[in-house]
Amino acid sequence: MAEWTPLRALLADVDTSVTLAWGELDGLVGGLPRSAYVHNAFWKGDRSGWPGFRTTEVKVGESVTFVRLRAMPVAERQAAPTPMTRSAAPAPDLVLVGCVKKKLDVPAPARELYTSPLFRKERAYAEQAGVPWFVLSAEHGLVAPDEVLAPYDLRLSKTSRDYRRAWGARVVQRLGEVVGPVRGKTVEVHAGSAYTDFIRDLLIRAGATVVEPLAGLPMGARLAWYGNHSAPSIASAPLLEVRELINRLTADASAISPEEFLATGASRFKSPGLYSWWVDPSGAVDLAKGLGLNVDEGMIYAGLAGATRSGGRRSKNTLWGRIQSMHLGGRHEFSTFRLSLGSVLAASSGAAEIDEVALTAWMHAHLRLIAVPVADADTLGAVETDVLAELNPPLNLDKVPRDPRRQRLSALRRQYGRKKRRSSGAGDG
Known part of the structure; x- marks a missing residue:
């Protein structure tokens, strides 16, 4: 019989949401019951195993996302994509930033090509993080900040599901080639669902922890988030x-x-x-x-x-x-x-x-x-x-x-x- 106390203890420290790989969840509770594998109803509602949370994105054999009910107003619970983050999330080992539509009209390094206010804030955050960071390009996949790109006009959200699936596999493969195995690493993703939905599970299966601090936030809230999470003001040293x-x-x-x-x-x-x-x-x-x-x-x-x-x-x-x-x-x-x-x-x-x-x-x-x-x-x-x-x-x-x-x-x-x-x-x- 599953023992839900460890899960409840883990969720007690979660402020917004968390996604657990299936094997991690199964091991945490000492073995999921058979109904968890065959009945969708098992994961519905506010159950005693995860009080105060609801489940979304239940992928049998892959992963389950738990979202704290009080974390979102009622209106947002129905409309917002599910975030994936832990409170007091571990510091990232890698930061991935989504590309944007607004670009220069001449070739430029990726860090400079994208010119929207959102990307500039994302770039500043990534650079301040002090860890390797990359751009998720709808056309080119994983791009290092100094790689030169010609302007292009492709929005990942407008591509087919097959394109995005292949795109996600290419991104994760390239990430492994550039940084080595991601097992045990924390990957922080600052991008829309069109990007994250097609790399999240692949990264989790590869053993990475995926953190999405902005998932579900509208544009204004995203910009405000960076304003609240910029590097602290530090006076010059003596x-x-x-x-x-x-x-x-x-x-x-x-x-x-x-x-x-x-x-x-x-x-x-x-x-x-x-x-x-x-x-x-x-x-x-x-x-x-x-x-x-x-x-x-x-x-x-x-x-x-x-x-x-x-x-x-x-x-x-x-x-x-x-x-x-x-x-x-x-x-x-x-x-x-x-x-x-x-x-x-x-x-x-x-x-x-x-x-x-x-x-x-x-x-x-x-x-x-x-x-x-x-x-x-x-x-x-x-x-x-x-x-x-x-x-x-x-x-x-x-x-x-x-x-x-x-x-x-x-x-x-x-x-x-x-x-x-x-x-x-x-x-x-």
């Missing part, structure tokens, strides 16, 4: 703290090679912090050749890892995760720094596209780094702003002035991002 961090980030004698960094293991750098990357003389020549403009040996890039995210939530990212997994991890989709280097070096050598293996080897041969743990993740974003304002590293593009070198770098990133996408058979968008 000047002394910023000065100390700048001194440490610019102490080139303390810079270590990638091999030395990896040999330290995760424990020393399993914390938020700032880092700087340094290039040797021959590496600087390679970069200058690719950019067509002077690059001096020394510091070329600086950044952060693990800053407190939107809404004051703690990030799970660390210096180790950012540098080991993203910068040195072999996929430029994960790292704007890696994309910049790969694009410049491809231009320098006359290559048709970024060679990931050669790029990693070049980084090991020509770069050193300094990683500085910072205990206060809440002020880290403001600290980075102050640090970059003074250091002005040549390969940084955000929080620094535009100059001819950065304009050239942006153009190369668009060029080689586009070539990467074309070579993958995904089209030129």
